Amino acid sequence: MLELETKTVVEERQGEAYAPFANDPNKYSKKFYIESYGCSMNFNDSEIVASILQEEGFGATTFLEEANLILLNTCSIREKAEQTVRKRLNIFRSYKKERPSLLIGVLGCMAERLKAKLLEEEQLVDMVIGPDAYRSLPGLIAEAEGGQKAVNVLLSREETYSDIAPVRLDTNGVSSFISIMRGCNNMCTFCVVPFTRGRERSRDPQSILREAQDLFDRGYREVTLLGQNVDSYYHTTSGSEDVTTFANLLEMVAQVSPLLRIRFSTSHPKDITDDVLHTMAKYDNICKYIHLPVQSGSTRILQLMNRTYTREWYIKKVDRIREIIPGCAISSDVISGFCTETEEDHQETLSVMAYSKYELSYMYAYSERPGTLAQRRYADDVPEEVKKRRLTEIIDLQRELSAQLFEQEVGKTFEVLIEADSRRSADDWSGRNTHGKVIVFPKENYNLKKGDYVQVKVHKATSGTLIGTIVPGNQH
Incomplete structure (x- = not known):
């Protein structure tokens, strides 16, 4: 998730409505409108949904007034993201009062987490579709058109959508995303992703290469390989001993063409290996940029978060990145006010930021999410005003770091x-x-x-x- 205008990011991405730029708007008798919230995976998932809907005769529109189907692809990582979605759903319901045949659906992580509550208790939607259930959309639409409430939030151990060619909903025609894996096996105590997106599974590398080649042939010159934790990509071919690691995959995609830039997101510090770093150093078209979330600079807090590394280990990883890839840019995620966080813990976070010299950070005050391990194990005991004050100090430091790093580029x-x-x-x-x-x-x-x-x-x-x-x- 790369921000173009500001290099200090506090809030989640806002909802964006897309229509495929290559579509003939008059080709389809039915129209769908889709808004996406949260991480880049959600935006890529919306492209998969668009492909499935096109096969069912739906064309995309950016005008709510002409839509037969309205979809929100949602995020549950923070409470504010869910509040935003609820506000949008209430607006959409006003359209449904005027056009009773209009269908409204919620996709993604919020759908998985809240399930029937959105359908029955609040009666905001006609359909609820989890991240692994997009193939069932045609059947769910048919159920909803028949007056039934439609839901499928089953998680899968195999689904990667590797055979579906996404409809590119971006508008610049230069940069695009490729999802290489789904789910997450890291049980960070603050995170809902393992519960909303299931366990890790990796796409067949050949399907990824075909998608990258197709994008290049169509004029795209940059792809971002996406996953909840791309470095843990690991694909084995059934009946074979062939194994493809993330370092292997990165090299394969880089070899599509030297004119195709490669980025990837997101990396878990424990999984980014020397093999990955050496591959990055070897190919000029693999961008020298790593998103390396730290979350906290305190070893004690990291242990409570179940991040599986210490402050000292993380610092050594930063050193290793810059040893193998001199000048590599690093960005991060930072949480202020996690359970039991003290002023000393907070100061340790600031010092890790200063040492790592992040290009940008995604910075948040801790928001307790229902169903997470942290919610079950720990009290959310840091006062809101303390969280906000510490977050402000984190933001101020990041702005200072970003300004210094930008100024250093003058003359280059x-x-x-x-x-x-x-x-x-x-x-x-x-x-x-x-x-x-x-x-x-x-x-x-x-x-x-x-x-x-x-x-x-x-x-x-x-x-x-x-x-x-x-x-x-x-x-x-």
């Missing part, structure tokens, strides 16, 4: 993948370098387009953007 030259016009001016291009930093530069008279690579020298840094000019003679 980077290869930039052009992604879009600058938001502020159609006379400028906007793209990112290997570290994920946004660089804006004048188009001038060069014959360039989205998806081209260009060398850009940085002349100025703002709080979240680098500003530069093209170095002549280095476009491709």
